[in-house]
Amino acid sequence: xxxxxxxxxxxxxxxxxxxxxxxxxxxxxxxxxxxxxxxxxxxxxxxxxxxxxxxxxxxxxxxxxxxxxxxxxxxxxxxxxxxxxxxxxxxxxxxxxxxxxxxxxxxxxxxxxxxxxxxxxxxxxxxxxxxxxxxxxxxxxxxxxxxxxxxxxxxxxxxxxxxxxxxxxxxxxxxxxxxxxxxxxxxxxxxxxxxxxxxxxxxxxxxxxxxxxxxxxxxxxxxxxxxxxxxxxxxxxxxxxxxxxxxxxxxxxxxxxxxxxxxxxxxxxxxxxxxxxxxxxxxxxxxxxxxxxxxxxxxxxxxxxxxxxxxxxxxxxxxxxxxxxxxxxxxxxxxxxxxxxxxxxxxxxxxxxxxxxxxxxxxxxxxxxxxxxxxxxxxxxxxxxxxxxxxxxxxxxxxxxxxxxxxxxxxxxxxxxxxxxxxxxxxxxxxxxxxxxxxxxxxxxxxxxxxxxxxxxxxxx
Numbered sequence: 001x002x003x004x005x006x007x008x009x010x011x012x013x014x015x016x017x018x019x020x021x022x023x024x025x026x027x028x029x030x031x032x033x034x035x036x037x038x039x040x041x042x043x044x045x046x047x048x049x050x051x052x053x054x055x056x057x058x059x060x061x062x063x064x065x066x067x068x069x070x071x072x073x074x075x076x077x078x079x080x081x082x083x084x085x086x087x088x089x090x091x092x093x094x095x096x097x098x099x100x101x102x103x104x105x106x107x108x109x110x111x112x113x114x115x116x117x118x119x120x121x122x123x124x125x126x127x128x129x130x131x132x133x134x135x136x137x138x139x140x141x142x143x144x145x146x147x148x149x150x151x152x153x154x155x156x157x158x159x160x161x162x163x164x165x166x167x168x169x170x171x172x173x174x175x176x177x178x179x180x181x182x183x184x185x186x187x188x189x190x191x192x193x194x195x196x197x198x199x200x201x202x203x204x205x206x207x208x209x210x211x212x213x214x215x216x217x218x219x220x221x222x223x224x225x226x227x228x229x230x231x232x233x234x235x236x237x238x239x240x241x242x243x244x245x246x247x248x249x250x251x252x253x254x255x256x257x258x259x260x261x262x263x264x265x266x267x268x269x270x271x272x273x274x275x276x277x278x279x280x281x282x283x284x285x286x287x288x289x290x291x292x293x294x295x296x297x298x299x300x301x302x303x304x305x306x307x308x309x310x311x312x313x314x315x316x317x318x319x320x321x322x323x324x325x326x327x328x329x330x331x332x333x334x335x336x337x338x339x340x341x342x343x344x345x346x347x348x349x350x351x352x353x354x355x356x357x358x359x360x361x362x363x364x365x366x367x368x369x370x371x372x373x374x375x376x377x378x379x380x381x382x383x384x385x386x387x388x389x390x391x392x393x394x395x396x397x398x399x400x401x402x403x404x405x406x407x408x409x410x411x412x413x414x415x416x417x418x419x420x421x422x423x424x425x426x427x428x429x430x431x432x433x434x435x436x437x438x439x440x441x442x443x444x445x446x447x448x449x450x451x452x453x454x455x456x457x458x459x460x461x
Contacts, residue, residue: 020138020210021212021213021214021269021270021271022131022132022134022135023121023131023266023267023268023269023271023287024130024131024132024263024266024267024291025125025130025131025267026267026287026290026291026294027290027294028286028289028290028291028293028294029290029293030286030287030289030290031286031287031290034107034108034117034285034286035118037108037109038114038117038118039118041109041114042114042115042118042119045111045168046168049168049171049172049175049176050171050176053069053071053072054072054387055387055414056069056072056074056387056415057069057175057176058071058072059071059172060172060173060175061172061173062173062174062175063173064174067415068083070086072387073344074385074387074415076351076383076385078351078353081343082340082343082344085336085337085339085340085343086337086340088332088336089333089336089337089340092329092330092332092333092336093329093333095229095329096326096329096330096333098225098226098229098230098234099229099230099231099234099323099325099326099329100234100235100326101234101235102226102230102234102235102236102237102284103222103223103226103236103282103283103284104235104284105222106216106222106223106283106284106285107237107283107284107285107286108284110283112207112208112212112213112215112216112220113283113285115161115165115204115208116208116212116213116269117285119161119208120158120161120208120209120212123154123157123158123161124154127150127153127154127157128150128154131266137150155205155209158205158208158209159201159205162201162202162204162205162208162209163197163201165201165204166197166198166200166201166204167179167183167197169200170193170196170197170200174193178193182194212269213269213270213283216270216281216283217270217280217281223280223281223283224280226280227280229325229329231323231325232310232311232312232315232317233310233311233312233319233320233323234310235308235309235310236278236282236284236308236309236310236311237274237282237284237285237286237288237289237306237307237308238274238277238278238306238307238308238309238310238311238314239264239274239275239277239288239305239306240304240305240306240307240309240314241275241314242314243256243257243305244256244257244258244275244305245258247259247260248260257296257301257302257305258275258305259295259299261295263291263292263294263295264288264291264292264306265288266291267287267288267290267291268285268287268288269283269285269287270282270283274288274306278311286308288306289306289307289308291306292305292306293305293306347385348385348449348450349384349385349386349390349444349449350382350383350384350385350386350390350392350412350442350444350449350450351382351383351385352380352381352382352383352442352449352450352452353380353381353383354378354379354380354452354454355379355380355381356379357377357378357379357421358377358379359377360377361376361377361457362374362375362376362377362456362457362458362459363375363377364428364458364459365425370427371427371428372427372428372429373425373426373427373428374425374426374427374428374431374436374456374458374459375404375423375424375425376423376424376456376457376458377421377422377423378421378422378423378424378454379419379420379421379422380394380419380420380422381417381418381419381420382410382412382417382418382419382420382442383416383417384412384413384414384415384416384417384418386414387414387415388414389411389412389413389414390411390412390414390444390445391409391410391411391412391444391445392409392410392412392420392442392443392444392449393408393409393410393442393443393444394408394409394410394420394422394440394441394442395440395441395443396424396438396439396440396441397438397439397440397441397451398437398438398439400426400427400430401424401425401426401430401438402424402425402426403422403423403424403440404422404423404424404425405420405421405422405423406421407420408420424438424454424456426438426456428458428459431458431459433460434457434458434459434460435455435456435457435458436455436456436457436458437453437454437455437456438453438454438456439451439452439453439454440452440454
């Protein structure tokens with residue numbers, strides 16, 4: 001094995017103080033794949049809030065008004081179990097992906113990686129130059145005539161991008177209509193929204209502009225979870241020590257393919273040495289694989305000294321596709337999303353909730369024809385869960401009980417909540433120890449939507 005001195009902790013000095021990382025630029029097959037993936041993800045992120053499904057925003061998590069539109073599915077606050085099933089299924093799906101394909105999320109889909117690699121580092125290279133020029137610029141500081149100009153340009157561009165990202169982020173939580181209205185008015189007209197936007201933009205600016213990958217191995221828990229989710233048969237970006245060692249210059253008459261150029265370390269955004277094995281700080285960005293392939297091509301050696309493989313594969317063991325752990329994650333994913341599908345199939349188009357009505361619990365009246373009668377005041381909230389306007393007719397299925405309402409049928413606009421105040425009148429002699437039972441039927445277009453049993457009250461007799 002190599003006798004090279006191990007690297008210090010990622011992006012840290014020997015005293016443990018974090019230092020800025022200047023990863024070198026690299027081109028290659030994995031970089032091209034990631035660039036196309038990043039471009040697609042950024043377009044989806046920016047454009048998705050502006051798409052409509054059944055007249056509603058494709059993805060809207062309106063916490064303030066407690067409604068959620070998720071690709072044509074309308075959910076309300078009382079349907080929190082459905083949100084749990086969605087998020088739980090997504091979490092176990094990520095566990096399944098990690099168990100099979102390692103940290104492909106970190107390398108290809110994490111917003112931290114996508115925006116830093118696609119936008120912030122590109123802007124930095126355009127303004128300040130290569131990684132060596134950037135490092136020299138920071139070391140010399142204000143001694144360089146263009147230091148202030150370049151820094152001002154870079155951070156101005158970073159701020160502009162951060163504001164754009166934060167506005168798009170808000171669109172997912174307040175809706176594009178309110179966001180458009182807020183953008184066309186001064187901040188004083190929407191102070192709360194403006195301050196939230198400014199906080200998000202500031203966080204993005206500091207994180208993507210300065211902290212960067214240091215957040216991945218200091219605050220992000222996913223890097224630590226991977227040690228539990230992955231095993232010897234999980235795919236990872238690995239260095240082949242059998243082929244690469246001993247490195248050139250480490251021993252006399254070296255026969256390994258590794259030429260100890262350290263190019264893999266120079267391009268790593270977390271400043272680790274992939275040759276030391278799979279590490280928690282690795283975000284599977286494949287920059288080291290592209291850099292090594294470039295060097296191997298130059299010295300006419302086979303590509304793939306650093307590649308996607310498993311620890312078992314490096315040891316010459318056969319790859320095991322059928323393993324208990326990934327199938328457990330997959331089973332939990334199918335279970336949660338299957339339960340979600342079942343609940344959605346049996347879900348009514350109208351959700352009905354009975355509320356306590358204001359005022360007296362009951363009233364007594366005398367009808368000249370029908371005699372003494374008791375009236376109960378009831379109130380219902382009706383939520384339209386369908387993608388169309390509806391009208392709900394309320395009737396009492398119990399003989400002798402009458403529904404009195406100023407608005408019946410009750411109009412239900414799409415995605416809205418309507419309040420229905422009802423009075424149930426019935427003969428006093430139907431009371432049994434001060435109580436009577438009746439059944440209400442809610443129909444939409446002649447179709448029975450819901451049936452509710454009621455306990456009505458009156459004078460004790």
